[in-house]
Amino acid sequence: MNWIWLHKFASPPHAYRLAGQLTPWFGWPAFLLIVTGLYGGLVLAPADYQQGDAFRILYVHAPSAWMSMFIYGTMAVAAAIGLIWRIKLAHGVAAASASVGAWFTLLALATGSIWGKPMWGTWWVWDARLTSELIQLFLYAGLIALRASIEDRDRADRAAAVLAIVGVVNLPIIHYSVYWWNTLHQGATITKLGKPSITGDMLWPLLVMMVGFTLYYGAVLMTRLRAEILRRERDASWLRTELAV
């Protein structure tokens, strides 16, 4: 099989143009889905029999938590691709993802905390999922800090890639050890196979929101990737013709 076509994606000019073209294709569906999901979640879904309307923060909280993991996974895969096949663009994807992931993690923590106040009576409890989310935030912080402290871009890319991969190996260990350590958080809702413990009325807006958030990440990633390419290729001649300066 001929893999030459694949290499096109690794070329900065091609990726720069493609990312620009793809941004609206991620952005608009993300916008529509998030609006639909919010309407479904905040208006159409019935109030919870126990938590009342307070549970509706779930529609931001759970997708954010999902994104914090999804982005870390994406970043680690991109980092591995960059490290193994020495594709600089993959490092660009990883670099563009880190802070988005950190913000989603922070959002998940903040919404969890706001949700916890009426439900558990405190802003913060040392519960397993909250804590492992917090550790995830620290992992993101470490990655961003490492990348920021190395001046040579090539070295920064590869060092951050090694750390991202180490982090991905550790994430399940951290997750399960924290889980055994303490559990107060309600059990997983969607991943329960067979019989989800949430009614369809409540479930569909959540799924819509999750897809919407994921597409939003796609749109942001494309934009940030373009910025990253501009920064990395600022001396390249193709960029001069591309931007016609």
Place this chain on the structure above:
Amino acid sequence: MDRTGTADAIWLMYRRDLLLAFRHWDQVAQPVVFFAMVTTLFPLALSPELGELRQLAGGVLWVAALLAALLGLEFLFRADHADGTLEQILLSGQPLALLAIAKGVAHWTICGLPLVLVSPLLAIGLGVPMEALCTVMLSLALGTGILSALGAIGAALTLGLRRGSMLISLLVLPLAMPALIFGARAIDMAIYGDVARGPLLLLAAMLVLALTLAPVAVAAALRISAE
């Protein structure tokens, strides 16, 4: 010209690191003194009641040991990087991951083992009963081993950076949290007279995993940093 075998190279590396460390024995003593001092802070800050301290002893010992072990990490590769030994090691043609294990084990002998050896004294000071001292030592021995392995990754990644020591803590501490959880839990269980076998076995499993995977990451990180 005869080549040095890999086993010899590993042994030489281990011996060399120990020799270098004991020529500067004051540096070897620093983490131990730090460990003792941090542990002393807790009774002063919390309460001199042995009964109360006993409840916190597991956590206090572990946090103090973790911080003390972090202190030494910065020096793991720094001298070798500064004087060019690291380049020689990279060029030696010996498997870098195995040499990284040798350096890691040497670092543990210098930095982790002394902590383990003084831990019973400090534990008694915190009101830990005699029967639990064995578990204290075992859990710290496994834990400092895990930290040496994980810390070597952080040390290799931050090699030659300004403010590297702060960065190491930022990189390594989140990864070390599972070890902290089970290590402190094991001591707690032993203090209350339970059999601490479960968490100790989990710690041992983590150590095995760390020893298997970390050297590969350390080798990759060293290659990146030494370019």
